[in-house]
Amino acid sequence: MNGKQVSKATLQRLPSYLTYLRTVPYRENISSAAIAGELGLGEIQVRKDLASVSGCGRPKTGYRTDKLIADLEEFLGYKNIDNAVVVGCGRLGMAILDYNGFSEYGMNIEAGFDADEDKVGVSQTGKEILPTEKLEEYCGKYDIKIGILCVPPECAFQACRMMVDAGIKAILNFAPVCPSAPEGIIVKNVNIAAQLAQLANSMANREYSEI
């Protein structure tokens, strides 16, 4: 990401612009109205968001699609590959370990770790699965600072501590608990069940149109 300051809300919307631009049938130019319509956002908001990362918008013609994609990738840091590891190779962890969509977002999953010796080996796509006690050595050797936590809830606190001890600074946590981490460690919780429940509530209540 470059040095420009953008709001957290803008930053959260930027990946969806990129996802949309990458998947829409190719056209040389694209208008803010088309993007706004497709993503259910206001046109002014789209223009404001994109102005903060790209100067390629022109009145009437819109944005040059390839330039806008490149500017978004540059801004979001997707051109510099970041390595990460998965801790907990149950079914969700294995699905994430072998998922092939990370590179488009500048991410690479290097290896998986599991406390269960039976899981140690190689994944379906050939990624190494190592015993958890190798985590610290591995992260040190390959300078890995990002971990994805996919262990059962009862193991989450301990696994989180091991990750922090191994030098991991940012954790994407799929365990349905909120492990506390020391100052300076970022934890982002992705609780799939809670998100589904929130969606069900939104549907039932229609209290707001966007969640």
Added chain:
Amino acid sequence: MNGKQVSKATLQRLPSYLTYLRTVPYRENISSAAIAGELGLGEIQVRKDLASVSGCGRPKTGYRTDKLIADLEEFLGYKNIDNAVVVGCGRLGMAILDYNGFSEYGMNIEAGFDADEDKVGVSQTGKEILPTEKLEEYCGKYDIKIGILCVPPECAFQACRMMVDAGIKAILNFAPVCPSAPEGIIVKNVNIAAQLAQLANSMANREYSEI
């Protein structure tokens, strides 16, 4: 969820209070300071959030833990089971189909659907996997309004249309595209790769302490 109006930000924090209370070693009473400390939130914010769903807080003694859990569950609608289906039974879809943590959030995954006939059958935990053409009949018969979309990106638009045609009103979308849905359908996108990239950026930039 009951009729009380709470802000979207509060609503997004409520599940983490519940998750924390369910996983912390049992104690009869719990203070807002303890909750705030564990979740990295301000104590005043915690008190304000919890006051909107529960009247069980008392000065000095704090909240009665079991009552607070019950009030949160009641407010969040976790006591009324909502049924959902998974569309796309690849590895992520199968992991979600068989995940056993949904009931705590008032959700139940009824069945999976896949366009690939080889996937049709029964999952590891005994959930039915049906061909996609049965989706409409099934959702109509069992009055299912919630779907989890786990198909590859190139199939997402078509699968989303089929879900809407089947009467689904709320979609939790794991495909890394943003399918447009007609008015009245809620789509919540969970792009794991984008979330990981955002986490990596946050770590690199430390522009904000909470994401």
